[in-house]
Amino acid sequence: MDTRPEKERPHAHVIWGMHGGYFLTNHEQMVESLRRMERFLGEHPGLVYNMELEAYTLDRSGVALDFSRAHSGKSSVRLTKTPATKRTVALRQRFDVTPGTWYRASVRYQAAVKQGGFHIIFTAFDQDGRWLRHQDGARGVNSTADKWRELSVDTQVKEDTAELMIECLLYDDQAEGVAWVDDFTCAPLEKN
Numbered sequence: 001m002d003t004r005p006e007k008e009r010p011h012a013h014v015i016w017g018m019h020g021g022y023f024l025t026n027h028e029q030m031v032e033s034l035r036r037m038e039r040f041l042g043e044h045p046g047l048v049y050n051m052e053l054e055a056y057t058l059d060r061s062g063v064a065l066d067f068s069r070a071h072s073g074k075s076s077v078r079l080t081k082t083p084a085t086k087r088t089v090a091l092r093q094r095f096d097v098t099p100g101t102w103y104r105a106s107v108r109y110q111a112a113v114k115q116g117g118f119h120i121i122f123t124a125f126d127q128d129g130r131w132l133r134h135q136d137g138a139r140g141v142n143s144t145a146d147k148w149r150e151l152s153v154d155t156q157v158k159e160d161t162a163e164l165m166i167e168c169l170l171y172d173d174q175a176e177g178v179a180w181v182d183d184f185t186c187a188p189l190e191k192n
Ligand SMILES: [Ca+2]
Pocket: 013, 027, 070, 071, 072, 073, 074, 075, 076, 182, 183
């Protein structure tokens, strides 16, 4: 992840990694990565990616680039979800952390959600990669009326924690609607 101070960072974007997580990167790399992902998924139609978290399956078909809406650059990422048992649609990234450190995550979003909600949330894992807990999170509004809004949340790493995951998602599995996300960032806070 990009650990430079926020004022030194370019606008951040997300790309899908081989392990199913999302990385922060620049616009060009995100576009290229999503095109590769679309090709790959097109060639492997039966492939299903299982997340260990709450036994939820990440529904990759719900994630797409949208060049019709952008907070920065030329596009945003569109998350689309219909009610489906134990399936979720999310952008997420896991990263190593040091206990005591504060992190701030922020995302610009638009939402048109009929049921459930658009959330940003941190999840903690121990040194063996085991799920510990959800911790700080925030919920967006369900209708932004085509305007960009910001959602942000701070969290401090607890003593038992070796990794954090940050994600924005449509939750819960019965959620229905669309959210557009852009400039999704996560970085240590200056007060560390
Ligand atoms: Ca963008």
